[in-house]
Each structure stands twice: as structure tokens, then as C-alpha cells.
Amino acid sequence: MNRLRCLALAPAAALLTATVGLPFLILAAYAFLSRGTYGGVALPWTLENWRRLADPLYAGILARSFLAAALATLLCLVLAFPLALSIARASRWKHLLLALVMLPFWTSLLVRAYAWMFLLRDTGLVNTLLMRLDLISEPLPLLYNWGAVVLGLVYAHLPFMVLPLYAALERQDPALLEAAADLGARQWHAFWRVTLPLAAPGIRAGVLLVFIPCLGTYLIPDLLGGGKTILVGTLIQNQFTTARDWPFGSAVSLALMAAVLVLLWLEVRRRKEPLL
Amino acid sequence: MTRRALLFFPALSGLGGCLRPKRRRLNVFNWSNYTARETLPRFERETGIEVRLGVYESNEEMLARVMSGNSGWDVAFPSNYFIGPMRELGLLAPLEHRRLSRLGHLEPRFQRPGWDPALSFCVPLYWGSSGILANPSLAPVPSSYADLWNPLYARRITMLDDPAEVYGAALRKLGRSLNASSPDDLRLAHAEALRQKPLLRAYLNAEARDLMAAGELAACQTWATTAQQAISAAPHLRFIHPADGFALYADCAVVLRESRRRELAHLFLDYLLRADVAAEIAIETFTATAVAPARQHLPEHITRMETLFPAEETLRRGEWFEPLPPAAQRLRDRLWTELKSA
Amino acid sequence: MKRAAALASVALLAFLHAPLLVLAAFSFNEGRFAVWEGFSWRWYAEAARDQRLVEAAGNSLWIAAAATLISTAAGTLCAWALWKRQSRLLTLGFSLSLVTPEIVTGVSLLAFFQWLFRFGGLQLGMHTVVLAHAGFCLAFVVFVVLARLRTMDASLEEAAMDLGATEWQAFRRVTLPNLAPGVVSAALLAFAISFDDYVITSLVAGVDTETLPMALYAMARRGGSPVVNAISTAIVALLGAAILAAEGLRRKE
Numbered sequence: 001m002n003r004l005r006c007l008a009l010a011p012a013a014a015l016l017t018a019t020v021g022l023p024f025l026i027l028a029a030y031a032f033l034s035r036g037t038y039g040g041v042a043l044p045w046t047l048e049n050w051r052r053l054a055d056p057l058y059a060g061i062l063a064r065s066f067l068a069a070a071l072a073t074l075l076c077l078v079l080a081f082p083l084a085l086s087i088a089r090a091s092r093w094k095h096l097l098l099a100l101v102m103l104p105f106w107t108s109l110l111v112r113a114y115a116w117m118f119l120l121r122d123t124g125l126v127n128t129l130l131m132r133l134d135l136i137s138e139p140l141p142l143l144y145n146w147g148a149v150v151l152g153l154v155y156a157h158l159p160f161m162v163l164p165l166y167a168a169l170e171r172q173d174p175a176l177l178e179a180a181a182d183l184g185a186r187q188w189h190a191f192w193r194v195t196l197p198l199a200a201p202g203i204r205a206g207v208l209l210v211f212i213p214c215l216g217t218y219l220i221p222d223l224l225g226g227g228k229t230i231l232v233g234t235l236i237q238n239q240f241t242t243a244r245d246w247p248f249g250s251a252v253s254l255a256l257m258a259a260v261l262v263l264l265w266l267e268v269r270r271r272k273e274p275l276l
Numbered sequence: 277m278t279r280r281a282l283l284f285f286p287a288l289s290g291l292g293g294c295l296r297p298k299r300r301r302l303n304v305f306n307w308s309n310y311t312a313r314e315t316l317p318r319f320e321r322e323t324g325i326e327v328r329l330g331v332y333e334s335n336e337e338m339l340a341r342v343m344s345g346n347s348g349w350d351v352a353f354p355s356n357y358f359i360g361p362m363r364e365l366g367l368l369a370p371l372e373h374r375r376l377s378r379l380g381h382l383e384p385r386f387q388r389p390g391w392d393p394a395l396s397f398c399v400p401l402y403w404g405s406s407g408i409l410a411n412p413s414l415a416p417v418p419s420s421y422a423d424l425w426n427p428l429y430a431r432r433i434t435m436l437d438d439p440a441e442v443y444g445a446a447l448r449k450l451g452r453s454l455n456a457s458s459p460d461d462l463r464l465a466h467a468e469a470l471r472q473k474p475l476l477r478a479y480l481n482a483e484a485r486d487l488m489a490a491g492e493l494a495a496c497q498t499w500a501t502t503a504q505q506a507i508s509a510a511p512h513l514r515f516i517h518p519a520d521g522f523a524l525y526a527d528c529a530v531v532l533r534e535s536r537r538r539e540l541a542h543l544f545l546d547y548l549l550r551a552d553v554a555a556e557i558a559i560e561t562f563t564a565t566a567v568a569p570a571r572q573h574l575p576e577h578i579t580r581m582e583t584l585f586p587a588e589e590t591l592r593r594g595e596w597f598e599p600l601p602p603a604a605q606r607l608r609d610r611l612w613t614e615l616k617s618a
Numbered sequence: 619m620k621r622a623a624a625l626a627s628v629a630l631l632a633f634l635h636a637p638l639l640v641l642a643a644f645s646f647n648e649g650r651f652a653v654w655e656g657f658s659w660r661w662y663a664e665a666a667r668d669q670r671l672v673e674a675a676g677n678s679l680w681i682a683a684a685a686t687l688i689s690t691a692a693g694t695l696c697a698w699a700l701w702k703r704q705s706r707l708l709t710l711g712f713s714l715s716l717v718t719p720e721i722v723t724g725v726s727l728l729a730f731f732q733w734l735f736r737f738g739g740l741q742l743g744m745h746t747v748v749l750a751h752a753g754f755c756l757a758f759v760v761f762v763v764l765a766r767l768r769t770m771d772a773s774l775e776e777a778a779m780d781l782g783a784t785e786w787q788a789f790r791r792v793t794l795p796n797l798a799p800g801v802v803s804a805a806l807l808a809f810a811i812s813f814d815d816y817v818i819t820s821l822v823a824g825v826d827t828e829t830l831p832m833a834l835y836a837m838a839r840r841g842g843s844p845v846v847n848a849i850s851t852a853i854v855a856l857l858g859a860a861i862l863a864a865e866g867l868r869r870k871e
Binding site for chain 2: 035037038040055057058060061064117121122123141143144223225226227228229230234235238239240241242243244245
């Protein structure tokens, strides 16, 4: 590597070391220390935190979080695909439609979560409307359950699915579909055999960009789930706040990150392409 | 571009220093609901000291921020059960009583509180309780925490999203102390909480107030201050100090050890002990003040608020929260996680 | 099928915008609570008068601008350097940065600053927030810019160098102009991420660094003041107008 490239790498490498590398090392060290009496960490070094992780309770929470994230990712994919396809095929309004997808994400996510709570409450807009229309007689329990948690996860991460899907679909040549039709393929058939396989890179990128952050989110599931459920993000958050158990919180974080890194590594190996 | 970016960075961190006004200033880290509109401007006018106010919503949040010992804050307001731990962590500066001329204004029971008998580190300024806020138009008003286990209220009640409060209510229902910390007591409380969970709409803190005002809930466990705010918006709501006991807490002003402006900090604490200042805060924010002479400045409709100023007899059922021993804290957190994932 | 896709798209856009519409509607409500009491601008006036909100908005803009500048500059250079030559260590670093949940990033940075300050006598403040933001934006910038670089032809730069340009000149004159759309979208992404961050900021913020999300969250938790609705609506309206204007300009060209 020549000097110029080294120089070009230097600022990013320094920034990465200061904000990711060193903090990560401290976190890794914390995971092997004991809990300080009133918070913080203390000696001696110990494996206790890792032994606690083996508790089926925590394994269950981790498994449930993976399930919720997977479900949210799948829903994002199913919902985002037609939208990304429409935008990619739209001739004039492409940029405007993309902007419309991004626009809500310029307001604070927290504020939008509160707006959702207002929509979904028993006396909220959705229930009031349905009751006025005489479609239901009792308000539907829309808020404070698993459905609301998944809805929150999907809502918060949709654009991260739409954008890569759009990028992949936009590059597709419409002539391919015409050719398929000329050869007698029906619309669904052409979609299944032509559009979908060609969108694969976009799907993979979108799945990664949605699945990973879904795993660690805590504010949205907490607000919409009403604190009746617990995902690994909340578990970690609790360790650093109410429980004041930094070493155990660090251990849970490391376990979660390791699990995701392994998934990422498997994916990169399968693809035989560099991640970056 | 690199060079410019690198130059920009130290320049930015220096910016704060250069632009900082010459006036003396004090950095105050407080709960979001303990300042009246005029509290700070008047102090600034009278002393020429500029006050920078930052707010937090939970003790844990505050502790995480000041734990570094380099947060920049001078004054904070931890709850009574956080005073001990913060002192142990070396975060608090000893108070200089000669600078606090109005310390005698405190009500007698706050002159020698259990968590800091000599007031060497804290000035208890605001206090309150938790209890039950109920909507009489939807269901019979519960009189005790035990009533919140009644299937009558199924899916129309919420509890606070706080292990100390939820297990505390369960322990009082069982006739034990809020602060019971033996593994057996905690497990029993946990079993009760597990039984209650299917009846709950959710575990909510401040959000419960809006649901109560909108008529969605028959009852919720909440803090007196929050309850009073809901009652002001929806006067038909009622607050109950549960018959089986309830939690009391006091939020105390402290000077942080890291403060380089301890003299100004004491000046501010003494200002908050002034009768008119304390009264103004109590009126605007619906918090009970620990400053005795402030009572004379309070209008009758405030002093008559049973929610904020319960009768002596009611208060005897209240119990102050204490810090939990580490082993019990760890067990409670594990049980709490189990409760949440059930 | 096309019609089905279009219908689904409209439904999805409605889903994305439903909370915004609620916010916008109630920002014009005369009353404080969620019952319609008539049209009024009062919450907008109150938002503009609220010293704390105005200052927090200013802080947020400052922090996001600085973090965007730093992360985009460093990230673009880094992506260019990584274009032809991989670095396992950096790749690992960036993957780590992407898989770290926000709360963990925040706590580990706080722990790091605590250690650092033991020796330096420094305080949490604007610099720590900007550093944290630049740090978590960096990986996104590198990701986006590198994706753009991979669609470009490396031989162009080589041709320039064959014609006598130094490597730096080749980068400045040939690669960078072609890279511009990638850099711009990376900067926009970085700005959006930084501007909206609450979890990390609230942990590493100092005395003078309350940001807009922190102020809004505090207000929302105290019981949804309509001022929150007003300021959120104003931001979306301003950005929407900016996007429309940019689109109009682009069309004219």
C-alpha cells in the first residue's frame, strides 16, 4: 500500500479506533469483571457473567428477539417489495416517491412512536373510526401487545429495506420482462423467474440492514409493547440502568454482537464477496 | 480535505471555551418537573449568576451521566434511596451548613432523615408518594394494592414500569415491608406479580396519565405528582393512598463533588429553601414541598390536596424506599426480567 | 399485477405517513389534549418562543453538520483507499460498528470517556457528542461510498496516472467528481442518522449539548405537549419543501 492510501485511511482508522475499537475493548474487559456494589465495575476478574448467560431465561429472550427481528424483516421485505418495484418502474415521479419514503424519517422516531400510540389506543383514531362505522362494538386491543411491537419494528426500519431494493430493481432492464412475456411467460411467472432473482443483492442488503438494527432496538418495542414483553435490547438497557450491572450488560451485548457477526460471516462466505 | 477536517475538530471543542460568557454560571441537573417558570430567572436577576438547567427523567439516567465525575454538572436532585450509593461512589460533596442559612426551614421530619441523619450531603426539598389513581365512573374505586389483583379490573389497570414499585406493591399486599430483601420475600412478591400480570393492560410510567384522562383505564399505580396533574385535567379522577401501604420518596438537592463552583451551588440550594420560591414551585408543578414556611404561601386549594399533602394518619402507612443490598438487587433484576418475559 | 403493486404502494405510503398526519393535524389544535377544539397557530408560536427548544434545535444542527462533515470526509477517503485493496482489520472494525446495538455503543463510549477523563481532566460536551456521532456515521458513509465506487471503472484513474497525473490528482480530478452522487447520499444519510439520534447522544452529552431529540423526548414523556407536534410538523414541512425545490431545480436542468 502506498503512502497516499495510508494517509487517506488514517483519519477513518483513527476515528474508528477511538469510537469503536477502544470502547469495544473496554466493554470486553467489563464482561469479565465483577459488579461494583453501587454500579460500575470492580475486581476480581470472573466468568460469572458468562455463567449467568447460560440461564435458559436469557437464552429464551435472545431466541425470542431473533424471532421478532426475523418476523419484522420478513414483513418489511413483503411490504417494501411492491413499493420499491413501483418506484423503480415509475418514469416521472421516481425521486419524489423516494423522498416521500424518506420524509417521515426526518422527524424524531420517538415522536412518531408517540403518534402511533395515539392512533392505536382504545380511544385512539383507529378504534374510534371503526366504532363509528359500526364495524366493531368493543375497541380492539391494538396497543401493548406483540402485534404492536412488531408493527413498531417494521415501521421504524422500512426505509432501510425500500432503498436497497429500489437500487437493485432500478438497474433491471425492462426489456428482460418483455422478452420473458414474448417467450410466453405469464406475469407471475416472469416475476418469479426474472425480477426476483435479479433483485437478490438488494434483498440481501435490505435484510441485513433491517435485521441487525431490529435486534438491538429497545425504545420502540418498549413504548408500543407497554413494558409487558422483553427483547434483548431492553434487557441490555436494564442492565446498564435499573439493575446497575454493567458487567452482565456487557456480557449480554458481546453475546448478541457475536451472534450477529457469525451470521454476517456465514453470509459473506456464502456470497464469496467482500462485505465492504 | 483531511487537513481541514482535522483542523475543524480541535477548533470545535475550543469553541465552547471561547464563547462561554464571562458571567459566573451554575449547571443544574434536575427532574423535568421541579422548576417553576420564574425560579431560575429570578435567581439570575438577584445574583447575576447564569443558571444552565438540564433535565432527566429517572435516577438511573442521572447517575449514568454524573458517574464519570466529569459531567460538568454542579447540582443534582437524586431520590433519597440514591443518596447512600452516590455517597459511596464518591460523587457527593459535603454540604457546608454555614452557607445554608435557611436549612432550618425544613419540616422537622426532614431535619434528620434516615438516609442522611445529619444532612451532611443532601437537602430534601420535594417529597411525594406513589399510590393508585382511579376513575370512579368506570369501576368501583380500589382502596388497597390488594384490590389491583381483582379480576374485576382485568385489562383496565396499569402498574408502574419499575421493579421497586411493582414488587413493593406486592410485598405490601403480603403484609411485608417494601424494602424486604430476603430471597424468599422477593420470590413471594414475584409470584404475586406473575399472578397480576394477565390483568394488566401494561406497565406504564408517565403515559398512564393520558390514558386515565382519556377514560381508558379504571385505575393505575402512579406517583402523586403525576396523579395530581391528571386530576387537574380530569377532576373526576381520584387518588388513593393504598390501605395496605405505599412508597414514600424524597428528591434531595446535592452538590456534586466534581463541582468547581460549590459556593454558587450552596447559594442556589439556599435560594430553593426560601419560602416564596418553594411555594411557587409547589403551586406550578404539583409537588409537595419540604420547606415548612412555604405552606403559608400556598393557596388553600393546594394545601387541601390530599394527593400531595396526605393526613398524618395516612402518612403512617407510607414507607421510605431504601437502597437494596447488591445480592438482592441482582435477584430482583432476574425476577423482573422473568416477569417481563412471562 | 402492476395495479396490485401500485395499490400496495399507496397503502404502504399511507402507513408510513399516518403518524405524521396525526402530528400535523393536532399541531393546529387549539386545545392541549387529543380532542379537536378548533384551528390555531398557538403551538407554533409557543415552539418559537421556547428558548430551550430553539437552542436544542441549534445544537442538533451544529452537531449533525460537524459529524456529517467529519464522517463524510474521513469515510470517503477511506472508501477510496479500500477500493482496490482490502483491509481485514478495518472491515472487522466497520462490521463491529454496524452490529453494535445503539445502547451498547452509547454505554461503551461513555465508559471509554470515563477512562480517558481520569487522565485528561476533560469534560463531556460538544466534542464528545460530535466524536460519537462522527464515529457511528462513519461505517454508513464507507458502506454507501464504496457501493458507488464498485460500480465505477478503476481504469479511468489509471489512465489519468498514465497521462502524468499524480495519484492525488487522479483522485481529485477523475474519481471524486464521478463519486459525487454517492458522497452526497452518504452525507444525507449521515446527517439524518445524527440528527435523529437519541440513545447514544443522551449518554455522552454534557452540560451544553442538549439536542432536539433529547428535548422532544423529555417533553413527550411529560405528556405530549402539542409544542412537540408543532415543531415536528415544521421540520417535516421545511424538509419537504426543500426536497420539492431540489426536485424542481433538477427538472429544469
